[in-house]
Amino acid sequence: MDVEVVYPEVFAAVRDRLAAAGVPSPGVDARWLIEHVVAGAGAGAGAGARPVLTRGSPADRLEALVARRAAREPLQLVLGTAAFRTIEVACRPGVFIPRPETEVVAGVAIDRARQRAAGALVVEPCTGSGAIACAVAVEVPGVRVLATDLDPAAVDLARHNARATAPERIEVRHGDLLDPLDASLRGHLDVLVANPPYLPATDRGTWAPEVGDHDPPAALIGGPDGHEVVDRLLALAVEWLAPGGSVVLEIDERRGAQAAAVARTAGLGDVEVRRDLTGADRVLVARRADRSGAAER
Numbered sequence: 001m002d003v004e005v006v007y008p009e010v011f012a013a014v015r016d017r018l019a020a021a022g023v024p025s026p027g028v029d030a031r032w033l034i035e036h037v038v039a040g041a042g043a044g045a046g047a048g049a050r051p052v053l054t055r056g057s058p059a060d061r062l063e064a065l066v067a068r069r070a071a072r073e074p075l076q077l078v079l080g081t082a083a084f085r086t087i088e089v090a091c092r093p094g095v096f097i098p099r100p101e102t103e104v105v106a107g108v109a110i111d112r113a114r115q116r117a118a119g120a121l122v123v124e125p126c127t128g129s130g131a132i133a134c135a136v137a138v139e140v141p142g143v144r145v146l147a148t149d150l151d152p153a154a155v156d157l158a159r160h161n162a163r164a165t166a167p168e169r170i171e172v173r174h175g176d177l178l179d180p181l182d183a184s185l186r187g188h189l190d191v192l193v194a195n196p197p198y199l200p201a202t203d204r205g206t207w208a209p210e211v212g213d214h215d216p217p218a219a220l221i222g223g224p225d226g227h228e229v230v231d232r233l234l235a236l237a238v239e240w241l242a243p244g245g246s247v248v249l250e251i252d253e254r255r256g257a258q259a260a261a262v263a264r265t266a267g268l269g270d271v272e273v274r275r276d277l278t279g280a281d282r283v284l285v286a287r288r289a290d291r292s293g294a295a296e297r
């Protein structure tokens, strides 16, 4: 349904209210909010009927959602879900909301996992909502995914999303990076993928309200220089990847060259920095040398 055509006055009023509140994409968000209320009211309205949005409970519901978005609560929290590649993941307050640039990171991990033998093992520390883990599990046939997070609220949400997508393929554990993994997996990971906290502490205070007031600081800040967790993951990759296995990390666009240098110093090969859809350096990709010593495959 094109809500701009079906509800032109409601659409214009919501869009203008969001614009006045400083919401960056008021027309897009107005459309999502109205569609959400129409879909929810549809069942009670009867087949083919168009729910009335100017009075009664659909109008009250729309007003409540618009007020939250106008207060700069992220759209994904207001709707309760985010689209991520081919799936939808639930979002909850207090847990990092998946971003479009991370879909590119997940895509690289998916390609690398597909290049491995059937039954590949993909590990995703810093899983948050579990979006990357769920996308990998859905898009890579026969894969097994192990995800971890330090935050119990993230672990709960990732388990919820895993149950809704590919429960038999994903396991979510609580703990620091790779600590929750059995030691027997050392040297056996096919892909290590993560979107870890990577912003410097000095960035705090520069974020839009949707980020600064809603994403947990521990999901954003990677120590004073921002790269504490990325550097730890690169060191772990050398120990935990199988020969020929890949590490795929989301990074701060300002630190591409530096992250690549850390990866090479750690002993990884085939190091590349790939760009996201906005052209920013966003994904660090590297491989552990295979048994012949070659990083290339």
Ligand SMILES: C[S@@+](CC[C@H](N)C(=O)[O-])C[C@H]1O[C@@H](n2cnc3c(N)ncnc32)[C@H](O)[C@@H]1O
Binding pocket: 096, 097, 098, 099, 102, 125, 126, 127, 128, 129, 130, 131, 132, 148, 149, 150, 151, 154, 175, 176, 177, 194, 195, 196, 197, 218, 219, 220, 229
């Ligand atoms: C930027 S969010 C990424 C969430 C999700 N992977 C995504 O891309 O949407 C980073 C996540 O890392 C978690 N985290 C931070 N430090 C961690 C650590 N040392 N070990 C495990 N998880 C950690 C945070 O709790 C947060 O959920």
